[in-house]
Amino acid sequence: MGEKFRNFFAALPEAASLGNLQRMTHDPVEIRHLRYFLAVAEAGSFSRAANRLSISQPNISQQMRDLEVTLRVDLFQRHGKRILLTPAGKILETRARSILRELESFLQELSTEPGEIPGALHLGVVPILNVAFMPLLLGDFAALHPGVRLTVEEISSTEIETALEEGRMDVGLGFLTRHSPNLHYERLCTDQFALIVHRGHKWARRRTVNVSELHQARVLQLPDTFVMRRMSDAICREHQVRPRNVAEINSIETLLRSLAPLDAAALMPKIALRGTTELTAIRLKGKNLALEIGLLRLIGSSASDVVSEFAKLARATIPKIVGVRRRRRSQQSETFHAAPPRAKKRAANPKRRGVTASSGR
Numbered sequence: 371m372g373e374k375f376r377n378f379f380a381a382l383p384e385a386a387s388l389g390n391l392q393r394m395t396h397d398p399v400e401i402r403h404l405r406y407f408l409a410v411a412e413a414g415s416f417s418r419a420a421n422r423l424s425i426s427q428p429n430i431s432q433q434m435r436d437l438e439v440t441l442r443v444d445l446f447q448r449h450g451k452r453i454l455l456t457p458a459g460k461i462l463e464t465r466a467r468s469i470l471r472e473l474e475s476f477l478q479e480l481s482t483e484p485g486e487i488p489g490a491l492h493l494g495v496v497p498i499l500n501v502a503f504m505p506l507l508l509g510d511f512a513a514l515h516p517g518v519r520l521t522v523e524e525i526s527s528t529e530i531e532t533a534l535e536e537g538r539m540d541v542g543l544g545f546l547t548r549h550s551p552n553l554h555y556e557r558l559c560t561d562q563f564a565l566i567v568h569r570g571h572k573w574a575r576r577r578t579v580n581v582s583e584l585h586q587a588r589v590l591q592l593p594d595t596f597v598m599r600r601m602s603d604a605i606c607r608e609h610q611v612r613p614r615n616v617a618e619i620n621s622i623e624t625l626l627r628s629l630a631p632l633d634a635a636a637l638m639p640k641i642a643l644r645g646t647t648e649l650t651a652i653r654l655k656g657k658n659l660a661l662e663i664g665l666l667r668l669i670g671s672s673a674s675d676v677v678s679e680f681a682k683l684a685r686a687t688i689p690k691i692v693g694v695r696r697r698r699r700s701q702q703s704e705t706f707h708a709a710p711p712r713a714k715k716r717a718a719n720p721k722r723r724g725v726t727a728s729s730g731r
Contacts (some may be wrong), residue, residue, distance in 0.1 A: 401473065403437045406430050407445065411463050414452045445646040467538070474519060489676040490519040496544040497622050498598065499663065502641050503543065507687055511680060518676050527597040534668045540677050542666035543684070545597055557682070559689045561639040563605060564651035570629035574650055583655035585611040588634040593620050601661060602637040608707040609656055613637070641692070662695040663688070 389524065409419040420427040438445050445459035455463060474490060495504060504522060512520065523539070530542035531550050546555040565579050573579055584606065592599040606613065616634045619625040622642065626649060629636060636642070639661060640651045665681055 377489055380579055389710075399437065399440060401470070403433060403440075404470060406433050406715070407437060407462065408466055408470070410434060410446070410453060411455055411459070414454070416453065423635045456601070473703060489517075489674060490521065491676045492521045492523070492538070492540045493546075493680070494523050494525050494533055494539045494542040496527055496530070497524050498639065498642055499543055500524045503688055503691060506691060507684065510687060511683055515676070515679060526595055530666060534666055535673075537668070540583070540667075540674070541680060544663070545667060546662040546666070547597060548662050554667045554669050555662075556665040556667070557662045558685060559692045560660050560662055561641050561692070562635060562654070563602065563659045563661065564654055566626070566629065566636040566638050566642055566649055566651055568633075570630065570651055571633065571635065573635070573652060576652055578653045578655050581605065581609040581654055581659075582611060584609075584613045584635075584637070587613050588616050588632070589613040590625050590628060590634045590636050591615050591618050592622070592625065593618055595620075597639060603655065605637065605658065608658060663692075 406419070406423065409423055410416060413419040413422060416431050416434070417427050420430045423430065434446065441458075441462075443458040445455050445462060446453050447456050448454075471490065471492075497506060500522075508520060508522065511518070523533075525533070527542075527544045527547060530539065530544055531547075531553060533539035534542055535550065535552050550556050565573070565584070567574050591602070594600055594603070616632050617628065619628060624637060626642065626646070629649065630632075637654075641663075643649055643651055665684060667677070667681075
């Protein structure tokens, strides 16, 4: 911990000399100062940070003034009503997070039982895979390694790649774009883009749909900040189709729940169904519809025991989960296509419907 603090202070302005370092650390920086500082940095406001920490605004303002006096640098600058970080403040933000993570890991190690792997695992996962994979994967990992502190962050593929390159994350789980030359991409399984529709959609009983038929079809889309949206756009460009975008929704769950009310479809990987029975995935016929799912790690980073154990479990577990889901979807699809369209049958025989109603059945 002492080395962490020395490295942190060395990066701040006016801290290059030993004399300055000694003067700056005459009044010690405490852990609460770092926690309060990060709260202000994240909230962009002293009052919001105080509310989140359940302390008074004057208290946190005084704590930050004391921190600036101790470090002999300005950490904040006002931009209208918002509080922004100075260059020195941005350095402190990065180093403070590292120090607090190191402290949490240290405390975790102290409470680890003999024979257990100690440490922490910071994992990033894209939204569409979080619900599909993480509950079972985390449960199995925690049972095998109860001494490891887990942090799971649901973020976009781009944010995962950036966090890995900056050393803020240990491993990522997502779609393998292979965009970054600094990252190692390990394929665990593959999926296919499909047309996701609600059970009442006009195409719901079709077994296949050509991508060319999607021209001017009603669709719901994610924003282009999602790698899935960029992939689906590439598919449409390659097949020279332009679907009619009814709405752009930045939540996968909300998008899927909106398919029936808006009578629209979605061009997404099959894994998006997440076991729901209200939607169905229609196989698409076209080119380059496959996508890879796997692990992302920084090239050259030393793989800790924790990361190695997680990767080993992911290799064994994720393909099994995908296989079970595929068999389940296939069975549901066969049942759905084999069942007669009840609504049309009742409409074609109104007398029988009336008799049934009067008989109380």
